[in-house]
Amino acid sequence: AQTIHQWPVAEIKAVGSPLSLGCTIKGKSSPNLYWYWQATGGTLQQLFYSITVGQVESVVQLNLSASRPKDDQFILSTEKLLLSHSGFYLCAWSPNTGQLYFGEGSKLTVL
Amino acid sequence: QQQVRQSPQSLTVWEGETAILNCSYEDSTFDYFPWYWQFPRESPALLIAIRPVSNKKEDGRFTIFFNKREKKLSLHITDSQPGDSATYFCAASAGNTGYQNFYFGKGTSLTVIP
Numbered sequence: 001a002q003t004i005h006q007w008p009v010a011e012i013k014a015v016g017s018p019l020s021l022g023c024t025i026k027g028k029s030s031p032n033l034y035w036y037w038q039a040t041g042g043t044l045q046q047l048f049y050s051i052t053v054g055q056v057e058s059v060v061q062l063n064l065s066a067s068r069p070k071d072d073q074f075i076l077s078t079e080k081l082l083l084s085h086s087g088f089y090l091c092a093w094s095p096n097t098g099q100l101y102f103g104e105g106s107k108l109t110v111l
Numbered sequence: 112q113q114q115v116r117q118s119p120q121s122l123t124v125w126e127g128e129t130a131i132l133n134c135s136y137e138d139s140t141f142d143y144f145p146w147y148w149q150f151p152r153e154s155p156a157l158l159i160a161i162r163p164v165s166n167k168k169e170d171g172r173f174t175i176f177f178n179k180r181e182k183k184l185s186l187h188i189t190d191s192q193p194g195d196s197a198t199y200f201c202a203a204s205a206g207n208t209g210y211q212n213f214y215f216g217k218g219t220s221l222t223v224i225p
Contacts, residue, residue: 032210044155044200044215051210090154098143098162098204100213102154
């Protein structure tokens with residue numbers, strides 16, 4: 001069975017500080033990987049997707065970047081956090097048959 | 112332009128009643144419509160999904176009704192339970208091979224009163 005794990009579970013960071021969030025999927029080779037952002041009480045906004053190692057496409061510009069250094073790993077980062085970056089970050093994977101499965105999420109609070 | 116719209120924004124029903132959550136979409140090429148539910152402080156989980164080849168999909172107390180001509184679908188929750196209280200997201204995507212882009216509605220917050 002496939003499992004998806006995100007880290008860290010939660011972060012409290014200062015405005016202007018760097019950020020790195022990670023996601024690992026096990027049990028599935030070459031999955032499509034996605035990063036979503038959700039404001040408190042809000043909808044799910046797709047940020048990035050990746051079809052293969054080393055290839056990442058941006059969907060919206062939020063002063064964030066993403067990388068896929070390994071087939072099973074997806075990283076979200078920024079060098080300078082903004083207050084507006086606060087929210088719930090969700091990594092997701094798709095097995096190319098239509099379904100989308102989310103990880104447990106990382107809650108980010110920027111102060 | 113919002114590709115997927117949901118209504119109502121919030122819904123309250125009594126335990127045992129049927130809750131009806133509505134969804135509509137813009138793009139006629141969408142061919143997969145999943146519903147997710149999300150409990151507070153948790154990530155969304157896939158609840159039930161339908162493809163346009165069917166106009167109805169049932170899974171226990173949860174049923175999707177799909178109207179391709181009107182580009183509308185609805186999620187019916189029969190015999191609603193307090194444990195069904197959650198935010199429900201309707202989503203849509205196109206293409207069942209390769210990369211798919213998923214569009215989410217803004218969600219319906221359901222409260223089931225015991």
